[in-house]
Amino acid sequence: MRKIIYIFVIMLFVTLQSCQDDGAGLLDKAESGDITEEQIFSEGALAKRFLNNVYSRLPKGYFRFGATNPVYLGVTTDEGQQAHLGLLTQALWFNTGTWNAANPSELPAWKYAWTAIRPANKIIENIDKVPLSEQEGITEASKLQMKTEARMLRAIFYAELLKSYGGVPIIKRQLTQFDEELYTPRSTFDQTVDFIVSECDSCALILPANNRVSDPVNFGRMTAMAAKALKARVLLYAARPLFNDPENTNRIIAGEYDPMKWERAAIAGWEAIKFAEENDYSLYVDSDPKESYRKLFITRGTSEEIITYIRSSKHRECEARQLPLRFHNTGNDKGGGFTLPSLSLVESYEMKNGINIYQNGSGWDPQNPYINRDQRFYSSIYYNQSKYKTYTFEIYDKEPGSNVTPGVDFFTDVVNTGFYLRKFIDETINPNNGAAFHNHLFLRYAEVLLNYAEAANMAFGPYNDHFGDGKTAKWAVDQVRARALQPQLPVGMSTDSMYVRIKNESKVEFAFEEHRFYDCRHWKETKPFTEVKLQTITKKDNGSFKYGEAVRSRVFRAPTMFLLPIPIDDISNAKYIQNPGW
C-alpha cells in the first residue's frame, strides 16, 4: 500500500512540475509583424494610411449589381433596362418587386455605410494621440485636417443612409461588440439631418476651399466646398415631399412638416453657389462646347468636381460592358450592352430648340426621331444608325414579312431597348485592351445648381430674385442648360410647371449617375418604377426604318418601396423600428 502512495506522489510531482511552467513560450503567439491596435495611432504614417481606408469607401458608382456581368443602378428606374434577363442580378429583384429586407445583398447601403463610419469614428476619436513628427509631417494642423476630413466623410455616409432609410442611429465613436450603444434606437429624421448639417458647418470652417487650385496633389481630399454642397443636398432632401409630408407623423422617416424647409435648402444652395463662384468651381466647358458634357466624365480634375471617387487605375469596364460584343471580347457570349438606356430616358431629351418632343412646335418627327435633339442625347446615347468610331449601330429587327436581315446589334435573346449607352465611354481607347479614367462624380457643381433651383423654385418661385443678385431658380437651371447648349427656359411658368422642367433637367443631366433612383422616391413618383418604355425599330424592304414603342411594366409598391428596408437581421438584433410596410 505504501508503494502505491509513493507512486502517486511521483506522478503528482511530475504533473505539477510541468504545470508550473504555465506553457509560457510554447503557448505564446510568436512575433508575426502584424499591426495591432496600439500601433495604429502611435505612428503618423499608419494613421494616414488608415484615413485612406475611409476615402476608399466613397460610393464607386457605375456597376451596382452583379459580379461578372454587372449593370447600373439606373436599370431599376426608367433610365434603362438590364439587357440579359438570364443574369440573376439584384436589379431583377427590384424590377419584379421581389426585393425585401432579407435580400438586398447587392445594394448594401446599410452595412456599407456603417463599415465606413466606423473607421471615420476611430480617426476622430484617436487622431489626437498621434505624436507630432516633423519627419512624417504630423503637426497639430495636419492632425486637425485629418480629423476634419474624417468628420466630413462620416457626414457623407450619414447622408447616404438618410436618403435611403430616413433617420438612423447616430454613432459618434467606435464601438466594441459588447457596447450598449450598438442598440441605440434610430434618431428622428430631423435629428439626423441636423447632425449632418452641423458637421458640414463645422468642417467648412476648417477644410481648404479648393485644393484643386491650392494643393493639386491633394485633390480628392475633402474641401469646404464639399461641406457646403453636401449641406445643401441634405437640406434639399429634407424639404422634399417624401420627408416633409404633412400627412406623415412617423418622425423617424419624415421630418416635422415645415414648408420653410424649402427656404432653408435654398439658402444653403445659394451659399454653396456663392462659395463655388468665389473659389474657382464652375461647370466644365471643353474647347469644343459640343463635347463639354461628354468629356466631363472622362476628364480628370475638372473645375466641376466637388466630391469624386477616384479610381485606383484606368479601366475599360464601361467600354466593355456598354458596347455590344462585336467591339470587344469581354463578357457574355451574347454580346455586351448589359445596361441599355430606355426610350423613357431618350424621350426626355428636348429638341435643340428647348421644346419637349411631344409638344406642339417641337418639330420632332416620330419616324426620324433622333435629329435636332439636346446635345446631351448625342453624348449619352448610341441610337440606330449612330456611330461608334467608324462603325454604325444596327439596332433593328426585320419588319414582319420583309426579307431584311436584322441588324447586328439587335439580339433575339435580350431585351432590346433600341439604344446603347454612350455616356462614360472613352471612344479613344480600344475596348479590348485599352483603359480610360472612369472616376465616379459623386457630387458635381451642376447638381449644386439644380438642387438650388429646385429649392428656390419651391421657396421663392421660379423667377423671384430673393437674394437680389439675379440667382433665381430659372437662372440656376439655365446655367446647366447653357453648358449643354440648350436655350434658356421660357418665362411665365408656374412653380409647378417649373418643377416639372427642373425634374426633367435633372433626369437628363444626371442619367445613370445614381440620382434618379433616390430623387423619384423623394418626389414620391411611382411611374419611373412601374414602367419603362422601349423603342422598337424594324427595317423594311425599302431600307427605311419604322419606329414604334413598347412598354415593359415593373412591380413597385408605394409608399413602402420609397424607402429601403433595414436588413432583417438588424431589425431583430437591434430592435430598430423598420420602415413601414417592410
Next chain:
Amino acid sequence: MKKIFYIILLFLFVLVNIIQAQDVILKGIIIEEGTSEPLPGVNIIIKGANIGTPSDLEGRFSIKTKENDVLVFTCLGFQTQEVKVGKNRVLNIQLKPSVSELEEVVVVGYGTQSKISVTGSISTIKTDELKQSAVVNLSNAIAGRVSGVVTKMISGQPGNDDSKIFIRGLGTLNDNSPLILVDGVERSFNQIDADDIETFSVMKDASATAVYGVRGANGVILVTTKRGKVGKPVVSFSIQGSIQTPIRTAKPLDAYNYALLKNEAIRNDNNGLAPGNENYYYSSDEDLQHYLLGDSPFTHPNNNLIDMFMSKTIPQAQTNLNVRGGNNIVKYFMSLGYLYQDGIYKQYKNQDYSTNASYNRINLRSNLDFTISKSTEVGIDLNSSFRSRHNIGVSSRFSGESTNPEYNNMFELLMRQPANYSPLINPDGTYGNGKNATIYNPLQIVQDGGYYHLNQDVLQGTFTLNQKLNFITKGLNLKAMIGVNSFLATEQSLSERPFMIEYDKYGKYTNNVLSEQLAIINSGTDNDWQRIYSEISLNYSRKFGDHAFSALSLYNQSQNFEKSQVPTGYLGFVGRATYGYKNKYLGEINVGYNGSNQFAKGHRYGLFPAFSLGWVLSEEGFWKKNIKSIDFFKFKGSYGEVGNDKIGGYSYYYIQTYNNGNANFGNYNFGITPQSYSGLLEGKLGNDQVTWERARKTNIGLEMRLLDGKMSFEGNYFYEDRRDILLDFSSVPMVLGIGTPPGNIGRVKNTGGELELSWNDKIEKFNYFIRGNISCAKNVIIENGEAVQKYSWMAREGQSIGQHYGLVALGLFMSQEEIDQSPTHIGNVKIGDIKYMDLNEDGVIDEYDERPIGNSNIPKVQYGATVGFEYKGFDMSVLWQGAALFDVYFSNGAVWEFRDGGNVFEHHSGRFNPEDPSTWANATYPRLHDGNFPNNHRKSTYWLKNGNYLRLKNIEVGYALSKKLLSKLPVSKLRFYVSGTNLLTFDNQMTFDPETENERAYNYPQMAQYTLGVNIQF
C-alpha cells in the same frame, strides 16, 4: 509387494525433492496446438517471481525453476497457459490460438487494455479487412466495416481521394473531422500501406477520448503499425494488379439532339419564334441534317468527348515486401511498398511530357525495438513516404470556374462542352475553338496544355524509451517519446496554349478567340510543415488478488510549424485510473488537461474529465448457474467532457490586427495626376474570451457473447451536447461597422446509436462468418447565434447541420391561367416553368419562402454487412455498404440546361416542351431556357435528390495452397485472390455518384476496381 516398494521409493523421492527444493533446469519446445509450428517469442514467466525468458526461434526455452513453481506461458494471439513444474524436466507445450475475444487486447488512448475491461466505446477493424478492398487510400477502406463512422468519398482522383470521415455524425457547426494518431503521434493514415497496419481503432465516447482533452470531441482514430516479433525472419511479399473503371460518367446528348434542344430553348425564350437573323446558335434544318448524318465533321462536329478522352480501363499496381522478426536484443519490422495508379485520360501523343493524371507512391517503414537491459527497451521508428501526383495542366478551365488545377475542371469541360461546339482540329490543322472565348479545347489540353505535378515527401521519426521501474514497485513503467513529422510538397506546372482558332458552321475562320500563350514553367513550394511531438508518462498496472489496478500520468506537448504561418502549440496533461474487481466490476476515470496557444492568457487551459463504469453480469454466480447460452454479458456506461479546438487553424481570435489595403478597399488615390496611397484596414475585432468547444457525452452500451463465442453483439446509445461552439456573432447589429470575432455561442445536440452483430461458426471444415453493423446519428442545432428570423421556417436553429434550404416546388405550370392565379414568380414565367409555394402568402416568391427541404447532406444512417467463408483453402467475403437519410443537391452545369454556355444531358430529353403538348403531362424537366433562368435555376425541392444508396462494396475470393503442396516449395504461405470494389450501386441519382458532394459535380469520378493479387510468405 513390488508395487509397494515402488510407491515407497516414489514417496522418498518426492520427500527428498521437497526437502532439497533444488533448482532444476526445465527445457522444452512450444508449438502451436494442432500443428508442428514452433512458436518463437513466447514469454515464460515463473508466477509471482517476475523471472522470465522468451522462447527462441525454434520455440525452445530453458528456465531455472523449482518444483512447486508455476510457469505462465503468454503469447499474443494465444491463450495463456499455466503449468506446474512438478517433476518435469522437459515440457512440451501446445498453445491454443486465442479464439475467444476475451483474451483480446485493444488499443486505447496512450496504452492498451484487455477488451473485457474496456468501459468506453471503441470499435476496431481487422487489418486483413482493411487490405481486402485493395484500395490505395486507407480512408476509403473503412466504409461499412466499422460502426459509428460516416465516410464520404468525394472524388476518385489518384492521390487526391481522401474520404471525409465523421465519427458519430456531426456534432459541431465547425470542423467535424476526428483526431487521427498513428503510433501515438498525430499523423495522417490515408497513405499508409495497408500491409503495415497492425491495429485500427475508433474511439467514440468521452471515456475513450477524454485523454485527448481539447482535441477529442470529434472522436479519435488510433492506428498502430506492425512491430517486430521474436522469431526467425518472416518475409512477406504481396503484389496486386487492378483495373479501375469509372462508376458513372455524365451522359451528354449528341450534336443532333443538342441542336434540337438548343433551338427549342431559343424559341422558348423568344416567345415561340425562331430568331429572324442568322443566329450562330440556332441550327437550320440543313444544320440539323448535317448533325444527324455526320457528313460534315468540320463545320458540324459531333464530338463524344467522354468517349474520346476518358478511358474505361485504368491500370493500377501495388506491391509490398516486408520482413518481420527478432531476437532477444532487437525486434524488427521493415516494409517497402510501391504503388502506381494511372489516370483516366486517354493518351494522345506528346513528345515532351505526359498530361495524364497518375499517382506514384513509395512507402518505407522501419520499426525497431531494442532490448537494452531486462528493464529497458528503446524503439526507433522511421517512416517515409514519397508521393508524386501528376495531372493535366491548369488551363483546363471552363467558363467562370476556378483556375485551381485540383478542381479538375477537365471533367467539367468534357461534360459541359457541347458536342457540336467546335472541331477539335480545324481543316487547316490548327486547334479549333468556338465562339465562347473562355472555353478551351480538350484535345489541346491533353496534347499540349501542360501539366501539373505535385511531389509530397513525408518523413516521420519516433523515438521511444520504455523503462520498467520495478525497483520502485512492480508494475511501474516510464515511457518517453519524441515524434517528428515533416511534410514537404513541391509543385511544378507547365502551362501553355497553342493558338486556337474558331472555325464555324459556315466554314469561316475567325482568329480573335484565344491567342497563343507560350510555355511557362512554374515551380515552388506548395506547402511544408513540421510537427514536433513529445510525451513522457508513468504507467502503473498491477493485480492484487482480485483487484486489478492501473494508473497513467502523462505530459505531452506539440508544436506545429507551417509555411508562412505563426507556429501553433499545444500542451496537455493526461491522467487515468482504472480499477477492476474480478473482471466483474470495472471503473475508470480519465482526465485531460490541455493548453492551446490559440487563446488569450487566462483562457488557455481546460480540464476534461470522464468517468465510466462497467458491470460484467456474466461473471456473477447467479448468471453462471442459470444462463448458460450467454457466455459474456457486460453493461457499460460513460459520461464526460471532451473539447474541440478545430476552430480554424492559425486564427488568433483574441487579437485584433490590421491588414494592408487592396485596390477595392483601403488604398486610395489623390491628386489631379493620381498618386496611389496604400491603406490600412481594420481586421476582425478580437475576442479574448474565445475558448474551445466542449462536448458533454454520454454513452450506454451492452456487450454480449453467446453460444460459445459463436455470436457476439454490441450495442451503444450515445447522447452528446456540444456547447461553446465557436461561431460568428451574427446577432451583433451591423452598426458596429466591422466583422465580429467568433464567440463560443453555438450549441448542438447529437444522439444516436450503433449495433454490431457477428456470427462465426463452422460446419466441419467449412468456416463461415456474418458481420453487420449499423450506425445512426441525428443532430439538432440548439443555438447558433442567428438573428430572430422573420418567419419561423427560415430559422436554422432546430434543424440539422447541413440541412438543405430552398423553395418548395409544386410542379410545373400547366396553363397561363395557373400562372395568372399564382403568386408572382421571378422573371418571365411561362407554362413549363417551375411553380413554387408561397409560404408567407404575400403574393411573391422570394427568400421568405425558403424553408428546410429534405434531409441534410450527411447521411443519418450508415450500415455495412460482411459475409464470408473459408473451406479447404478457399475463402470468400462479400461486403455490402450503404447510407440512408440524406439528400443530395446538384445544380448549375451539372444539372441545368445550357448553363453558362454549357451542355444538355440525357435527363433533359424529358423536358416540358411548350410546342408539344404530349410532353406536358409526364415532363421530368422544366421548359428549357437558353442560359440561366432565375425562376427555375434556384435551389428548391425540384432539384433535391434522395441520396440513399446501397453498394456492393467489395467481393474477395482467395485460395491458399495447402501445407502439403507448399512443402515442395520454399514458401510457407501462398495465397491468390481476386477482388472487386464498388461493383454495384443502387441509388436515386441520375448521373453522379451519391457520395459526390460538389454541387457542380466536376470531381474526378469514383471508380470501380477489379484486382488480382498474390501473397507469399517465406
